[in-house]
Amino acid sequence: MLQVRNLHAFYGRAHIxxxxxxxxxxxEVVALLGRNGAGKSTVLKAIMGLLPPAEGEVAFDGRRVERxxxxxxxxxxxxxxxxERRIFTDLTVSENLxxxxxxxxxxxxxxxxxxxxALFPNLAAMRERPGGRMSGGEQQMLTIARTLMGxxxxxxxxxxxxxxxxxxxxxxxxxxxxxxxxxLTVLLSEQNLHFSQAVADRAxxxxxxxxxxxxxxxxxxxxxxxxxxxxxx
Amino acid sequence: MxxxxxxxxxxxxxxxxxxxxxxxxxxxxxxxxxxxxxxxxGSLYMLGLYGAYTLIQALGRTPLGFWSAVLLAAxxxxxxxxxxxxxxxxxxxxxxxxxxxLATFAVVLVIKDxxxxxxxxxxxxGPRAPGLGMAVEILGKRIPAYDLLLIAIGPVVLAAxxxxxxxxxxxxxxxxATQDREMVGALGVDQAKLxxxxxxxxxxxxxxxxxxxxxxxxxxxxxxxxxxxxxxVVTVVGxxxxxxxxxxxxIIIGVAKAFCIGIGTVTWFGTEIVFSKLTLVxxxxxxxxxxxxxxxxxxxxxxxxxxxxTDPAPPxxxxxxxxxxxxxxxxxxxxxxxxxYVTILLTDIFCFAxxxxxxxxxxxxAGMVSFGHAAYFGLGAYAAGLLFKRAGLxxxxxxxxxxxxxxxxxxxxxxxxxxxxxxxLAMLTLAFAQISWSIVFQWDSFTGGSNGVFGVxxxxxxxxxxxxxxxxxxxxxxxxxxxxxxxFSPFGFVLRAGRDSPLRAEAIGIDLRGFQWAAFVLVGALAxxxxxxxxxxxxxxxxxxxxxxxxxxxxIMVLLGGVETLTGPIAGAAIFTWLRDxxxxxxxxxxxVMGLVIxxxxxxxPQGLVGGLKALAARWRERxx
Numbered sequence: 001m002l003q004v005r006n007l008h009a010f011y012g013r014a015h016i017x018x019x020x021x022x023x024x025x026x027x028e029v030v031a032l033l034g035r036n037g038a039g040k041s042t043v044l045k046a047i048m049g050l051l052p053p054a055e056g057e058v059a060f061d062g063r064r065v066e067r068x069x070x071x072x073x074x075x076x077x078x079x080x081x082x083x084e085r086r087i088f089t090d091l092t093v094s095e096n097l098x099x100x101x102x103x104x105x106x107x108x109x110x111x112x113x114x115x116x117x118a119l120f121p122n123l124a125a126m127r128e129r130p131g132g133r134m135s136g137g138e139q140q141m142l143t144i145a146r147t148l149m150g151x152x153x154x155x156x157x158x159x160x161x162x163x164x165x166x167x168x169x170x171x172x173x174x175x176x177x178x179x180x181x182x183x184l185t186v187l188l189s190e191q192n193l194h195f196s197q198a199v200a201d202r203a204x205x206x207x208x209x210x211x212x213x214x215x216x217x218x219x220x221x222x223x224x225x226x227x228x229x230x231x232x233x
Numbered sequence: 234m235x236x237x238x239x240x241x242x243x244x245x246x247x248x249x250x251x252x253x254x255x256x257x258x259x260x261x262x263x264x265x266x267x268x269x270x271x272x273x274x275g276s277l278y279m280l281g282l283y284g285a286y287t288l289i290q291a292l293g294r295t296p297l298g299f300w301s302a303v304l305l306a307a308x309x310x311x312x313x314x315x316x317x318x319x320x321x322x323x324x325x326x327x328x329x330x331x332x333x334x335l336a337t338f339a340v341v342l343v344i345k346d347x348x349x350x351x352x353x354x355x356x357x358x359g360p361r362a363p364g365l366g367m368a369v370e371i372l373g374k375r376i377p378a379y380d381l382l383l384i385a386i387g388p389v390v391l392a393a394x395x396x397x398x399x400x401x402x403x404x405x406x407x408x409x410a411t412q413d414r415e416m417v418g419a420l421g422v423d424q425a426k427l428x429x430x431x432x433x434x435x436x437x438x439x440x441x442x443x444x445x446x447x448x449x450x451x452x453x454x455x456x457x458x459x460x461x462x463x464x465x466v467v468t469v470v471g472x473x474x475x476x477x478x479x480x481x482x483x484i485i486i487g488v489a490k491a492f493c494i495g496i497g498t499v500t501w502f503g504t505e506i507v508f509s510k511l512t513l514v515x516x517x518x519x520x521x522x523x524x525x526x527x528x529x530x531x532x533x534x535x536x537x538x539x540x541x542x543t544d545p546a547p548p549x550x551x552x553x554x555x556x557x558x559x560x561x562x563x564x565x566x567x568x569x570x571x572x573x574y575v576t577i578l579l580t581d582i583f584c585f586a587x588x589x590x591x592x593x594x595x596x597x598x599a600g601m602v603s604f605g606h607a608a609y610f611g612l613g614a615y616a617a618g619l620l621f622k623r624a625g626l627x628x629x630x631x632x633x634x635x636x637x638x639x640x641x642x643x644x645x646x647x648x649x650x651x652x653x654x655x656x657x658l659a660m661l662t663l664a665f666a667q668i669s670w671s672i673v674f675q676w677d678s679f680t681g682g683s684n685g686v687f688g689v690x691x692x693x694x695x696x697x698x699x700x701x702x703x704x705x706x707x708x709x710x711x712x713x714x715x716x717x718x719x720x721f722s723p724f725g726f727v728l729r730a731g732r733d734s735p736l737r738a739e740a741i742g743i744d745l746r747g748f749q750w751a752a753f754v755l756v757g758a759l760a761x762x763x764x765x766x767x768x769x770x771x772x773x774x775x776x777x778x779x780x781x782x783x784x785x786x787x788x789i790m791v792l793l794g795g796v797e798t799l800t801g802p803i804a805g806a807a808i809f810t811w812l813r814d815x816x817x818x819x820x821x822x823x824x825x826v827m828g829l830v831i832x833x834x835x836x837x838x839p840q841g842l843v844g845g846l847k848a849l850a851a852r853w854r855e856r857x858x
Contacts, residue, residue, distance in 0.1 A: 048419055074421035086416045088409040098402055099409045102421045150421050 001026040001154050001185045002047070002078075007056035007066075009046040016042045018209040019056070022187075024154065029176065029186040031200035031217075033193065033231060039209040040189035041083055044156045047187075048080045049073045061153065077105055079152030083159045083189075085143045089132030093123055096131050096142055100149035108151060108183075116145040119178055137168035144175065155179065157188035161195045173198045193231055197221070205230045237372035242495035243488060244371070248380035248449075250487030251387040252278075252442040256460060257467035257479040258394060259438030265411035265474040266431045268330060269322060270656060272337040272785070275461030276344035277436050281310045281443025282452040283352050286359050289447065296364045307441035314436025318429050324836055326428075331602065335792040336835045338785050341457055342828030348454055350822065359447035379448050386445065390438075391480050397434075398476070407431060411474060458781045462667055465604075466520045469660040472533015481531055486516045513671035517664040521649060524661050528653050549598065549729075552717045552799050564706055568699045576702045580770050582810045583709040587763035589790040589802035590713045591756040596788075597796045598720055599752045600732025601650070602659045605666025606760060606787045608646065611779025612669060613639040613761025614768035618686035623679070628692045632708075632765050639761020640754050642669070647753030651746045654735070663781070670779045685775035689768050701770060708766050712759045717799060719755065728752055793834060795844035804843050 002024040009017040017039055024030040034040050045051040047058050049070040058066040065073050074080065088096050097113055104110035117124035120141040126134065131142065140160065147155060160176065161169045169192075176199045179186055190196045196203060196217070203220050205213040207230050213220070220226060260274045284306035292298035292305075321336050365382060368375035398404035406427055410417045418424050443456075467486060471478025493515050496508040529535055568576050592606045616638035620631040646665040653661055673680045680686065695701050719725050731738040731745040738745050768774045777783060786809065794805025812830065816823040838845030 050415065050419060070415075070418045071421050071423050074419055080419045082416065082419070086413055088412050088416075090408055090412060091405060095405045095408075098405045099417060099422070100420045101402075146420065 001028075001061060002187060003057075003059040004043070004047060005057040005059075007043065007046055007058065008054045009042055009051050010054055011042075011051070016209050017046060017053070020206065020209065020211055022204050022211060022214065024185050024187045026153075026185055027180065027183055028202065029180050029188070029200045031196035031203040032187065032189045032206060033191070033196060033203055034189075034206040035191065035231065038206045038230075040191075040206055041158050042209075043206065044080065044158050044187070044189055047073075048078065048156060050080075074150060074152075075102060077151070077153040079147035079150055079155040081144050081147045081155060081157045081160065083162065085136075085139045087131035087134070087139045087142055087146075090130060092128050092130055093134075093142060094127045096146050097149050100146035102150040105151045105153065108153070110151050111148045116148060119148075119175060120145055137164050137171075140164060140168070140172065141175070148179075152184070154185035154187070157186060159189055159191065161190065161192045169195060191231075193227065237374050238495065240372060241374045241376065242491045244376055244380060244384065245495070246488030246491030247387070247484060248383040248487075249491060250483040251383040252446050253463060253467055253487055254387050254480050254483035255390060255438045255442030255445070257464045257471070257483060258390070258476050259435035259442075260461075260464045261468045261471075261474055261476060261479050262407070262438070263431055263435040264468070264656075266407055266414065267322070267326070267428050269333045269337065270330075270659070271435075272334065272461055273317065273340040273344060273457075274435070274439050274464060275459070276341050276457040277310050277314060277439035278443035278460045278464075279348060279452070279454070279456040280313060280344065281306050281440030282359075282446055282450075282456065283348055283357070283443075284309055284440065285444035285447040286352075286357050286452050289360060294360050294363050296362075299360075299363050303441070303444040303447070306444040307437050310440025310443070311433045311437035314432045314439075315429055317436075318432035321832060321836070322432075323425060323428070328835075329796075331596075331792055331796055332835060335789060336832060338789055339828040339831035339835065341461075341785075342824040342831070345454060345457055346822045346825035346828070350825075352452065354454065356451040356453040358451045361448045365448075383445060383449075387480065387483070390441075391476065394476050403430065458785075462663065462781060463516065465660050465663060466516045469530055469657060470520050470523045472530030473656060475530065475532040475534075478530055478532030486519060489515050489519060510675045513675065514668055517668045517671070520664045521661065521668075524653060524657060524664075525649055528657060530657075549720065549797075549799060551721050557714070561706075561710065565703075568702055573698055576698050577770075578811065578814060580698075580702050580705045581767070581814075582807050583705040584763045584767040584770070585786075585790060585806040585810050586803045587709040587712045587766075588760055588787055589794070589806040590716055591760045591763065592787045593791045593796060593799075593802040594716050594720065595752060595756045596791065598725060598732065599728040599749060601654070601749060601753070602662075603784075604659045604663035604788070605781075605784050606662070606756075607779050607781070607783035608662070608666035608669045609639045609643055609757040609760035610764035610767070610783060610787075611666075611673070611774075611776075612642050613764030614774045614778045615673060615680060615686070615764075616761065617765035617768045618689040618774045619680070621689055622686055628690075628695070628769060632769065635765035635768075636758040636762040639764065640758030643754045643757025644750075647750050647757065650753060651749040663784070666779065666781070666784055670776060670781075673779055674776045680776075683776060685773055686768075687773045689774060690772050691769045695769075705766050705770060708762060712762050713803070716756070716759060720799075724748065724751070789831065793831065794842055798843045798847070801843040808842070 004020060004022045007017050007020040008015070020043055022032070032040050032043060042051060046053045049065070049068055053066050056066065057064060060073070060076055060078050063076065065076065088099060091099065094113065097116065122138055123141055123145060131139065134142065160172050164172065173195060176186060176188070188200070200217055202216055204211050205226060212230055213226055256274065256278050260271060263269060263271050285303050288302035288306050289299055292302045317340055321340065322333060325333055325336060362379045365379040368377050369381060398408060406417060406422055410424070410427055414424055467479055467482045470486065471480070471482035490512050493508045493511045498507045523531060567579060588610050592603060596602045613635045617631045617635035620626045620634055621628055626634070650658055650661050674683060676682065690696065691701055695704055727738070727743055727748050731743065731749065735745055764778060790805035790809045791802045792805070793809060794801030794803065813823060813827060816826045820826065834842060
C-alpha cells in the first residue's frame, strides 16, 4: 500500500531525514517509534508532501507521489492527521467534517457523519460546537474523523496519544483497531511504546533521521536493548 | 443642526458607506484566505466605475441597460481579478509576503495606464440611474432615490455574504483556509482553485462597489489609491477578516465624513473650525483611535499566524566599508567626467537611496513594515521649505533643522505605531502618512495647498549643480553609513532579535517597544534629511512628496533590490529612479512599463534583484567542475 525508499528531507538547511525506507501493507497498522526530535513527524509530512522530500521515492497504491502537492496525494486516498490537531477553531464540528469531505472511493463504503459519530460517540453531542471550544481529547477525535471524511485507504496518524488523559488514550486505541477492522492501512508515529503495542502489527524505530529497526511487535518486545538504546528517556 | 438635517447627513453617510463596505469586504475576504494585501483592490474598484460608464453607453440608458451594465461591469472586474491571480499571484504564493505586495503595486501601475489608454485622462461623469433620478422628500429635505437604494444594497450584500460563508461548502472552505490553508490542502482541497474563486468573489465586490457609484462620482484615474486607502481604513477599523466589522466600520466612516461636510464651518470660542476640510483626515483619526483602543479592530481577533513553510530571514552580512569607499571615490569622480544631466539624476538617486535605506532599516531588520514612509520624507521636505520661506531661516539652518522636525513627527506617530505589529502596524503608518498629506494638502495659507512651496533654492555657494551634487552625496552617504553602522551595534541586534521573536526578546529583559520607538524616530529623521536635500535640489515641494504613491515608490525600491540585503535598497533606488526617468521621457505610459518590468523581476527573481544575483553567483561557484 505504502512504500517509502531512501527519503531525504530538509528544514531550510538542516538535513532531517537521511534515507528513510519503510513499508506498510494493505490493512496493516504500522508504528513509527522514536524519541522527540528523531524525525517521526517529518517522515509523515514528507510522505504527505507538506515538506517536499529532497530525494527518494514515495509510492502509494503503486503510484509515485513524492512530487505531487498535498491535495493530490490526499485525493489519491492518503489521509493525514497532524500532531497539533489543527482543528479549524472557528468552524463547528459539522463544518470541520465538511471541509474534510471528499468523493466516495470505489470499493469502499463512504464515511458519513453518522457513521463517524458511531465511532466517536463524544462528537455526536456537539455537532454545532465550534472546534475551539472542545477539550484536547475531543479535538483529537475530531481531527481523525475529519480525515476519515476524505474516505482514505491509508491514514498517517501523527502521535495520536500525545497529551491525552489515560482513559482517552484507551478510547483512541479502540478507535484505531476499529479503523483496522474497516480495512484501512495505518501508519502512526508514537513515543508511547505501550500504546503502540496495543494497536500495531509491526514497528520501525527511527533515530536521528534514520531507521534503526524494523520488525514485528514481538521482535521488538523480545529485545530490551532496542528500547534502552532508542526509546527510553 | 436640526433633526432633519442630522437625518439627511446620516442618510448621505449610509449611502456612501455601501460602496465602501463592498470594496472593503472583498479586500478582507482576499486577505483572509491568501494573506495578500492586495493594493490593486482600489484599481479593481476604479475599473468597475469606468467599465460601468462604457457599458451604460453601449447598453442604453434604460433601467435594464443601466443595471445590466452595472452587473456586467462587476463580473468583468471579477474576471480581471481571476486573471491577476492566475497569471501573477499564483506563481508567488510561496515567496515572502512582501514580494507579493510588490507584485500588487506593479498591477496598480499597469491598471492605471490601461485606464489612461482606454478612457483618457479626463474625468468621466456618468449618467443618473434611469428611473431613479428623482428625489424623495424626507422631513422637508430632498434625498436622491438612488441613495436610498444604495443604503438598502449594503445590508443585502452583507446578508448574502453571510449566507455564502456560513451555509455553503465553499464558505466552510474559505473560513477554514483563513485559519490554516496548509491543513485544508492536506485534506484534499485544491488551494489554487479556492484562491481563484476567492479572488473572483472579492474582485466582483470591488467592481460592484465601483460600478454602483457611477451616478454619484465621476470616474477618474486617482481613484485607485484613494479607494485602497479608504478600504484599508475600513478593514482595519472593522477588524481584518471580519465582514460584519467591515460593514460597521464603513457605516461609521461614511457617516463621520458626511457629518464633517454637513457641519461646515463652526466657530467655537472665537476659533473658526472648518469641518468640511476634515473629511480627508477624519477616517484616519478614527482609525488611529480605534487601533490604539482595540488593536485588532472593532470586531476583529488577533490573526493566527498562517502556517507557511518560509525560511527565517538570513543573517545580514556586515557592510564592506572597503567596497563602499571605492564607490565613494567613483561617485566623487563622476562630475569630472559626466555631463550635467547625469549629475542631476545621481543627486535624485542619492536622496531616494537614503529614503529607501531608511525604509529598509525599519521594515527589514526592525521588522516593522511601513506603508507610509513618505510621511517623513515629505515632512522633512516641507519643514525645510517652510523654515526657509516662512521662517526666513538660512538654507543651511533649514537643512539641519528639517530632519529634526521629521524626527519630531516620528516621535508622535511612532508612539502609536510600535503598539501594533504586522499588517495593522503597516496600515497605521499609512494612516499617519495620509493625515500628514491631508493637512499639507488642505492648509493652503501655510503650506501652499495643492500647489506646494516654490523658490526653495540652496544658498549661493551651493547653487551650482555640481556643488550641490557633493552636498547630496555627503548628506545621504553619511545618513546611509550611520544607518548601517547602527544595524551592527547592540541597538541593531536588539531590533533584529525583536523582529525574530518579540517574546524571547522581552523575556531576556529588552524593552522592545522603547527600542522600536527609537528606531522609528531615527529612520524618520533620516528620511526627513533625504526629503530636505531633495527639496533644495528641486527648488519646489508639492504634496506628492508625502503621498501614498511616494510611499509605494519607496517600498518598490526596497523590495526590488531585495529586503534581505543591505545594498539592495540602494540598487533598487538607483534602478527605479533611472528607469522611471528613462521610460517617462519616451512614453506617456511609463507606469505600465515600470509595472511590467517589476512583474518580470518578481516572477524571475523572487528574492529581489540583489538577492537573486547573489543566488545566481552562489550557484555559479558551486557548479560542478
